[in-house]
Amino acid sequence: MNLIQNPYSRNPQSLAGDWHYIIDPYETGFYDLFxxxxxxxxxxxxxxxxxxxxxxxxxxxxxxKVPGDWNTQEPTLxxxxxxxxxxxxxxxxxxxxGRTFLxxxxxxxxSIVWVNAIEVMxxxxxxxxxxxEIGSYLKRTGNFVVAKINxxxxxxxxxxxxxxWWNYGGITRDVLLIKTPQSFIRDxxxxxxxxxxxxxxGFVELxxxxxxxxxxxxxxxxIEHLITTDSHGFGQFAIKAEPDRWSPExxxxxxxxxxxxxxxxxxIIGFRIIETSGxxxxxxxxxVFLRGISxxxxxxxxxxxxxxEAEARRLMEEVKALGCNYARxxxxxxxxxxxxxxxxxxxxxxxxxxxxxxxxxxxxEVLHNARNQLSEMIVRDRNRxxxxxxxxxxxxxxxxxxxxxxxxxxxxxxSLDPTRLTTAAMFMRPDKxxxxxxxxxxxxxxxxxxxxxxxxxxxxxxxxxxxxVSDIALSRWHSDKNKPLIMxxxxxxxPKGKRGGPHDRWTEDYQVTxxxxxxAMMDDIPFLRGLSPWILKDFRTPKRPLAGVQDxxxxxxxxxxxxxxKLAWDTVHAYYKKRSSG
Ligand code: GCU
Numbered sequence: 001m002n003l004i005q006n007p008y009s010r011n012p013q014s015l016a017g018d019w020h021y022i023i024d025p026y027e028t029g030f031y032d033l034f035x036x037x038x039x040x041x042x043x044x045x046x047x048x049x050x051x052x053x054x055x056x057x058x059x060x061x062x063x064x065k066v067p068g069d070w071n072t073q074e075p076t077l078x079x080x081x082x083x084x085x086x087x088x089x090x091x092x093x094x095x096x097x098g099r100t101f102l103x104x105x106x107x108x109x110x111s112i113v114w115v116n117a118i119e120v121m122x123x124x125x126x127x128x129x130x131x132x133e134i135g136s137y138l139k140r141t142g143n144f145v146v147a148k149i150n151x152x153x154x155x156x157x158x159x160x161x162x163x164x165w166w167n168y169g170g171i172t173r174d175v176l177l178i179k180t181p182q183s184f185i186r187d188x189x190x191x192x193x194x195x196x197x198x199x200x201x202g203f204v205e206l207x208x209x210x211x212x213x214x215x216x217x218x219x220x221x222x223i224e225h226l227i228t229t230d231s232h233g234f235g236q237f238a239i240k241a242e243p244d245r246w247s248p249e250x251x252x253x254x255x256x257x258x259x260x261x262x263x264x265x266x267x268i269i270g271f272r273i274i275e276t277s278g279x280x281x282x283x284x285x286x287x288v289f290l291r292g293i294s295x296x297x298x299x300x301x302x303x304x305x306x307x308x309e310a311e312a313r314r315l316m317e318e319v320k321a322l323g324c325n326y327a328r329x330x331x332x333x334x335x336x337x338x339x340x341x342x343x344x345x346x347x348x349x350x351x352x353x354x355x356x357x358x359x360x361x362x363x364x365e366v367l368h369n370a371r372n373q374l375s376e377m378i379v380r381d382r383n384r385x386x387x388x389x390x391x392x393x394x395x396x397x398x399x400x401x402x403x404x405x406x407x408x409x410x411x412x413x414x415s416l417d418p419t420r421l422t423t424a425a426m427f428m429r430p431d432k433x434x435x436x437x438x439x440x441x442x443x444x445x446x447x448x449x450x451x452x453x454x455x456x457x458x459x460x461x462x463x464x465x466x467x468x469v470s471d472i473a474l475s476r477w478h479s480d481k482n483k484p485l486i487m488x489x490x491x492x493x494x495p496k497g498k499r500g501g502p503h504d505r506w507t508e509d510y511q512v513t514x515x516x517x518x519x520a521m522m523d524d525i526p527f528l529r530g531l532s533p534w535i536l537k538d539f540r541t542p543k544r545p546l547a548g549v550q551d552x553x554x555x556x557x558x559x560x561x562x563x564x565x566k567l568a569w570d571t572v573h574a575y576y577k578k579r580s581s582g
Contacts, residue, residue, distance in 0.1 A: 002187040002379045012176035018063035022085040043114035043146045058087035069168035072304035083150045090143035099180045103131035105173035109151045127332040128376035158370045159354035166540040168305045183208040184263040192271045200241045206233035220254040245284040246270025246385040248325035248346035270385030279527040281484045290530025291576040292326035296539040297334045300563040303540045312337040323576035328532035333377040342386035352391035361401035378416045393424040421454035425488040445479040459489035463514040472517040477525045484529035491534040496560035508567040515571045
């Protein structure tokens with residue numbers, strides 16, 4: 001069964017707050033001396049008074065905030081990668097005939113969870129939710145939860161060992177106790193039908209709800225529709241409707257309510273159609289140009305993982321202020337709030353799973369992991385009008401195994417959600433031709449993966465990596481894919497306040513030079529339909545040690561990690577103003 005849809009509108013109890021923790025680099029709390037899983041592990045929550053073998057005591061251990069990455073809460077943990085144990089007491093169980101689910105909105109990377117010393121779930125992946133039913137494990141009083149979170153980077157991980165972002169560990173998003181009746185509305189999907197946009201189409205899935213009547217109500221459209229579920233509690237619908245179409249210029253949102261005897265759930269949904277036609281991206285049948293920016297999920301001014309609605313909103317406000325109608329959420333599913341805020345603010349989204357650089361393409365287990373993260377992302381967010389693109393990969397080396405791996409992810413995305421477009425951030429193939437004594441640099445989009453995508457994404461750093469800024473003007477782009485291109489990354493590094501001449505690298509001035517040259521080049525790419533410069537904000541990364549300049553931050557932001565706008569912010573803002581005025 002799928003994850004519970006839209007848990008926040010079930011008035012869940014948040015377990016946010018101070019959780020006790022134990023740092024355990026040797027996994028003493030999990031394995032015995034010989035590496036076998038230890039039945040006396042820390043999940044038992046035993047103190048020395050309880051048992052001679054116990055040399056820990058959660059309640060005497062320090063605390064940290066959940067949700068929140070551990071790296072920026074405790075200086076000694078900034079670089080820590082390994083296992084950390086979390087403990088907190090749970091509220092007394094209510095005997096009300098209902099059901100109780102425990103949901104982690106995300107924890108990086110590998111999680112094992114126990115309730116009252118009984119293992120209830122394991123999860124792999126740092127950016128998607130996982131949950132399970134715990135009612136039967138709860139006692140009247142004295143309940144507790146223990147979570148073992150390990151964020152070691154693995155060769156066979158997704159992502160793998162090498163990434164250009166900080167490996168923030170821990171319970172990075174909210175933990176919820178979700179109460180439901182015995183029979184409840186577990187999942188639903190409600191969107192305009194891309195095959196026939198005169199109707200709203202979708203499904204509803206009940207938990208413990210075979211052959212039941214579900215009422216679907218959309219008051220804003222005068223819709224009251226009855227769905228009867230099958231023996232599995234599953235029901236489909238297709239209803240003639242003419243909703244006001246959602247778009248960045250017109251954030252038309254509708255209250256949508258599913259109800260059965262004893263349960264109901266409400267959502268706020270926008271209805272829109274997204275498709276391609278040749279080299280165009282069509283939103284509600286109209287060509288659209290995506291004026292975007294790439295974003296990492298880091299708090300402005302704090303450089304730690306976003307873990308609240310307010311911090312997510314702050315990022316999206318900067319996106320709007322820049323004049324964007326689009327954003328790329330890189331390189332992993334961002335928090336639950338981001339897409340809802342984008343619905344509200346009218347920002348189209350590219351969402352991605354961390355299939356990044358050199359994944360182990362041959363491994364079935366790795367494919368299963370990637371597919372699972374993709375499914376969890378799509379199931380969590382597929383009712384969000386703002387999301388138009390599912391990206392299955394970023395900058396992956398061309399090989400047959402890789403392309404087969406990614407094709408299978410594309411199939412999964414389409415089967416879970418036929419209403420959106422698929423994409424990936426690829427490289428172009430550089431070449432040179434001589435014309436009238438001038439060397440023209442040509443860039444061709446012919447990655448074999450392109451044939452299997454709806455929209456092509458291309459990352460390039462002309463003027464920063466591999467070419468001089470002066471070469472940009474002598475560039476020519478080719479594609480015979482008859483598909484739209486999004487320039488998913490480009491940019492240059494400059495710490496805030498570092499000034500110099502227009503050609504002095506690592507200065508704000510040079511960053512402007514690169515953007516101006518890039519934009520002039522973009523204006524000449526006939527199949528270009530969108531941009532997401534790298535990147536909104538300077539972000540933390542272990543791969544950038546240049547002292548006094550990077551200091552373990554990627555400085556390609558057009559705002560600093562403190563939120564100060566750099567000169568290039570104005571360059572991008574002005575270009576988008578020009579683009580939006582057509
Ligand atoms: C890559 C990659 C980013 C990285 C960027 C950079 O393209 O996708 O994750 O941060 O380049 O080099 O700054």
